[in-house]
Amino acid sequence: MKLKTELSKYVMVIATVLVILFFTIATGGKLLFAQNINNLIAQNAYVFVLATGMLLCILTGGNIDLSVGSIVCLVGAIGATMMVQNNVPMGISIVVMLLSGLLIGVWQGFLIAYIKVPPFICTLAGMLTWRGLSNVVLQGLTISPMPDKFLNMFNSYVGDIIPATANVNETATVVGIVICLFIILYKLKARADRTKKGYENPALRDEVITDVILIAVIMFFMIKLSLYKGIPVILIWVAVIVAIYGYITSKTTIGRHLYAVGGNQKATRLSGIDTKKVFFFAYANVAFLSGVTAMIVMARLNSANPTAGTNYEMDAIGSCFIGGASAYGGSGSVGGVMIGAILMGVLNLGMSIMGVDANWQKVVKGGVLLAAVVFDVVSKKKQD
Amino acid sequence: MAKNLLEMKHITKIFPGVKALDDVNFVVEQGEIHALVGENGAGKSTLMNVLSGIYPYGTYEGDIVYDGEVQKFTNIRDSEKKGIVIIHQELALIPEMTIAENMFLGVERGQKFNIDWDETYALASKYLKQVGLKDSPHTMIKDIGTGKQQLVEIAKALAKNAKLLILDEPTSSLNEDDSKALLDLLLSFKKQGLTSIIISHKISEISYCADTITILRDGATIESLTKGKDDITDDRIIQGMVGRKMTDRFPKRPADRRIGDVALEVRGWTTHHPVYTEKKVVDNVSFNVRKGEVVGIAGLMGAGRTELMMSVFGHSYGANTTGELYINGQKCVLNTPLEAIQHKLAYVTEDRKGNGLILSNPISVNTTLANLSDVSNKFGVIDIDKEVNVAKEYVKKLKTKCPGVMQNVGNLSGGNQQKVLLAKWMFANPDILILDEPTRGIDVGAKYEIYCIINDLVSEGKSVIMVSSELPEVLGMSDRIYIMNEGHMVGEVKASEATQESIMGTILHTKSY
Numbered sequence: 001m002k003l004k005t006e007l008s009k010y011v012m013v014i015a016t017v018l019v020i021l022f023f024t025i026a027t028g029g030k031l032l033f034a035q036n037i038n039n040l041i042a043q044n045a046y047v048f049v050l051a052t053g054m055l056l057c058i059l060t061g062g063n064i065d066l067s068v069g070s071i072v073c074l075v076g077a078i079g080a081t082m083m084v085q086n087n088v089p090m091g092i093s094i095v096v097m098l099l100s101g102l103l104i105g106v107w108q109g110f111l112i113a114y115i116k117v118p119p120f121i122c123t124l125a126g127m128l129t130w131r132g133l134s135n136v137v138l139q140g141l142t143i144s145p146m147p148d149k150f151l152n153m154f155n156s157y158v159g160d161i162i163p164a165t166a167n168v169n170e171t172a173t174v175v176g177i178v179i180c181l182f183i184i185l186y187k188l189k190a191r192a193d194r195t196k197k198g199y200e201n202p203a204l205r206d207e208v209i210t211d212v213i214l215i216a217v218i219m220f221f222m223i224k225l226s227l228y229k230g231i232p233v234i235l236i237w238v239a240v241i242v243a244i245y246g247y248i249t250s251k252t253t254i255g256r257h258l259y260a261v262g263g264n265q266k267a268t269r270l271s272g273i274d275t276k277k278v279f280f281f282a283y284a285n286v287a288f289l290s291g292v293t294a295m296i297v298m299a300r301l302n303s304a305n306p307t308a309g310t311n312y313e314m315d316a317i318g319s320c321f322i323g324g325a326s327a328y329g330g331s332g333s334v335g336g337v338m339i340g341a342i343l344m345g346v347l348n349l350g351m352s353i354m355g356v357d358a359n360w361q362k363v364v365k366g367g368v369l370l371a372a373v374v375f376d377v378v379s380k381k382k383q384d
Numbered sequence: 385m386a387k388n389l390l391e392m393k394h395i396t397k398i399f400p401g402v403k404a405l406d407d408v409n410f411v412v413e414q415g416e417i418h419a420l421v422g423e424n425g426a427g428k429s430t431l432m433n434v435l436s437g438i439y440p441y442g443t444y445e446g447d448i449v450y451d452g453e454v455q456k457f458t459n460i461r462d463s464e465k466k467g468i469v470i471i472h473q474e475l476a477l478i479p480e481m482t483i484a485e486n487m488f489l490g491v492e493r494g495q496k497f498n499i500d501w502d503e504t505y506a507l508a509s510k511y512l513k514q515v516g517l518k519d520s521p522h523t524m525i526k527d528i529g530t531g532k533q534q535l536v537e538i539a540k541a542l543a544k545n546a547k548l549l550i551l552d553e554p555t556s557s558l559n560e561d562d563s564k565a566l567l568d569l570l571l572s573f574k575k576q577g578l579t580s581i582i583i584s585h586k587i588s589e590i591s592y593c594a595d596t597i598t599i600l601r602d603g604a605t606i607e608s609l610t611k612g613k614d615d616i617t618d619d620r621i622i623q624g625m626v627g628r629k630m631t632d633r634f635p636k637r638p639a640d641r642r643i644g645d646v647a648l649e650v651r652g653w654t655t656h657h658p659v660y661t662e663k664k665v666v667d668n669v670s671f672n673v674r675k676g677e678v679v680g681i682a683g684l685m686g687a688g689r690t691e692l693m694m695s696v697f698g699h700s701y702g703a704n705t706t707g708e709l710y711i712n713g714q715k716c717v718l719n720t721p722l723e724a725i726q727h728k729l730a731y732v733t734e735d736r737k738g739n740g741l742i743l744s745n746p747i748s749v750n751t752t753l754a755n756l757s758d759v760s761n762k763f764g765v766i767d768i769d770k771e772v773n774v775a776k777e778y779v780k781k782l783k784t785k786c787p788g789v790m791q792n793v794g795n796l797s798g799g800n801q802q803k804v805l806l807a808k809w810m811f812a813n814p815d816i817l818i819l820d821e822p823t824r825g826i827d828v829g830a831k832y833e834i835y836c837i838i839n840d841l842v843s844e845g846k847s848v849i850m851v852s853s854e855l856p857e858v859l860g861m862s863d864r865i866y867i868m869n870e871g872h873m874v875g876e877v878k879a880s881e882a883t884q885e886s887i888m889g890t891i892l893h894t895k896s897y
Contacts, residue, residue, distance in 0.1 A: 263742035
């Protein structure tokens with residue numbers, strides 16, 4: 001019984017592992033080539049960031065934001081016009097880009113939280129509006145290339161500490177070891193603190209098992225990166241953003257409020273929490289992160305074009321639901337969403353390596369998304 | 385003697401853990417108006433739900449004999465086909481549809497894929513005339529008042545060829561004139577041979593129109609009184625409704641408890657329905673509670689007690705709320721629940737699943753929700769370890785039965801959920817606790833424990849306002865009792881001088897406003 005509930009918590013992790021195994025075998029091991037692992041990160045960076053923002057909206061009650069893809073396009077258009085066509089310094093351009101994302105978010109958050117426009121409608125309107133405006137800004141044309149300085153911020157790799165070994169970038173391995181040591185020290189300190197304050201510690205055995213798995217995954221990953229070009233800078237961006245939001249959702253009152261609103265809005269309001277502010281925060285934030293994503297996308301495409309960001313909202317929403325966020329709100333975690341995004345990414349990459357037709361790829365992804373949500377709904381029903 | 389239209393014989397209905405109906409016999413004669421009376425929870429609605437097939441055949445014991453045959457209804461359509469139509473207290477009309485559309489919802493005229501609107505509206509007009517409603521059947525439901533909506537419900541029932549009409553508190557939301565008109569309408573239908581069952585709390589109405597009165601109490605029939613044959617007096621009805629023995633179900637309050645100054649005082653409080661803003665739900669109510677005192681608020685369901693308390697708690701219910709509120713003698717304006725909490729008020733809801741707890745979250749999260757600042761630092765970072773410890777403390781203190789504080793609240797029993805809810809508000813460290821039906825739907829043992837918690841709270845000098853529909857509980861736990869009816873405060877008594885009969889008498893004798 002207990003094993004079963006434990007297993008159900010990790011259903012998506014297990015599913016992801018199985019999918020990875022399947023594609024590793026089906027592609028004759030190509031999936032786990034160092035270069036492909038690197039590609040997995042570079043291709044999906046935008047999903048990780050957008051899905052993190054989307055999760056906060058979904059937590060508030062299964063609400064989604066359809067406008068993120070269009071915001072990515074508009075912010076990119078603004079940035080490219082400034083940097084490339086008008087030679088505005090990069091720093092100023094970046095600040096303007098982040099601010100325009102935030103401004104759109106404040107506007108949509110205000111409409112949703114205080115005017116009570118249903119999120120679906122409000123962001124559908126945004127999806128059309130921002131897409132239209134980005135075409136106006138770009139005058140229907142593609143702007144490229146981006147300044148090298150800008151590209152380096154996202155596309156480069158962390159330098160090699162031992163340049164002599166040409167094929168191996170040891171930095172990645174070293175960083176991996178440092179991270180693992182940090183995790184171990186942090187966990188030990190937390191245990192010591194709990195003992196000092198007289199709090200109960202979780203079972204040592206359970207913690208050791210999860211930590212060993214975590215460390216193994218990190219080291220495998222970092223060693224693979226060492227064998228290619230090292231740690232891509234984009235990975236650092238993604239890791240920092242994900243870490244910040246993982247912390248906010250699990251450890252802070254803001255995060256707690258998000259879950260509470262999705263779990264029971266009336267009870268939350270009666271507990272003295274300003275539920276409107278919670279909605280405002282979620283929608284302002286997701287647009288802000290869309291602004292961040294715009295830069296990632298510009299750098300990856302080395303351009304700003306009128307169709308950039310198309311369907312990104314679907315990738316983000318799909319990752320959240322596959323990653324175990326409840327379609328009714330109130331549950332889901334940043335970690336889960338990362339698993340969801342990785343699963344989607346592996347599906348994309350694996351099927352591409354295998355040469356599966358792009359249309360069939362969509363069918364498969366649709367099926368996986370549906371299965372994940374059906375699983376969520378059915379397991380909820382059983383609980384009741 | 386007229387023949388019996390309906391005989392319900394030896395009906396027993398058991399819900400998990402509760403015997404809602406225990407060998408109930410209920411006989412209705414052809415062509416009479418039969419009143420069914422009893423306290424909240426006496427089993428009136430359950431009995432009617434059994435009759436109308438909401439609880440299908442097989443889920444209860446006993447027989448329903450209707451029109452000379454044993455009936456085995458499996459759903460509400462079966463009973464409607466036989467002419468048994470129930471009109472619930474909460475009107476089941478769709479505001480955005482016209483009168484006629486509502487009347488024929490589910491029994492549309494014409495063919496399945498081609499509704500005959502001409503016939504619909506013609507028939508609707510006919511039935512509206514019968515109930516004396518002059519509005520066009522094209523009128524939207526949202527544009528007519530509740531009195532007229534009630535008439536539409538009756539017209540809808542007539543359109544279903546009702547032979548036995550069941551009305552669940554039909555006048556609870558009507559004013560005096562509308563109530564009188566409705567009862568007269570029932571009397572005129574009676575002349576035409578229609579049989580009705582009316583569930584009501586108003587003695588004046590019952591004696592005005594009923595031929596027979598059946599009294600239910602604690603899921604059992606107490607007696608049936610027939611007009612002209614039995615001696616029907618108010619006292620006899622009240623005695624029948626409340627006459628259970630007071631047993632030693634309440635813990636003794638410690639002797640050293642002191643009742644102090646007035647902690648909370650509310651004067652001239654009025655609030656309106658949030659949607660139908662012209663309707664006063666609470667009308668010019670005043671009350672107070674002292675430090676160390678338990679004040680009971682008695683009344684029937686729909687008396688406006690919950691609405692009063694929620695509007696006091698940071699205007700969390702109602703529109704156009706007016707009135708003055710004093711805490712420790714200081715005038716306060718509490719516009720949000722947060723402001724109420726900051727002024728050391730707590731409102732423990734009657735609806736723990738809807739308004740109180742996050743069922744999908746663990747005990748620990750629910751315990752701290754109203755006071756997160758006490759387990760987090762100034763940057764809003766929560767100390768999860770501390771939170772878990774707080775939750776454990778309260779689990780121990782309130783004897784909550786659970787496998788651990790990480791257990792989701794949704795998996796706990798009602799009594800334990802109630803304790804988590806209490807823990808949440810105790811952790812918010814209030815001075816004045818409003819407990820709304822604190823023991824609803826929980827077993828006797830858990831009730832006793834909650835009474836003990838209430839005693840502990842007042843011993844610490846806190847004030848407790850306890851809203852309860854259970855008269856023994858109000859009498860057993862309160863120092864002072866307010867009685868509310870239809871949005872008004874209709875009485876205030878010392879608990880030591882009150883009896884169940886006197887309180888029920890006060891409620892039932894207040895006239896409709």
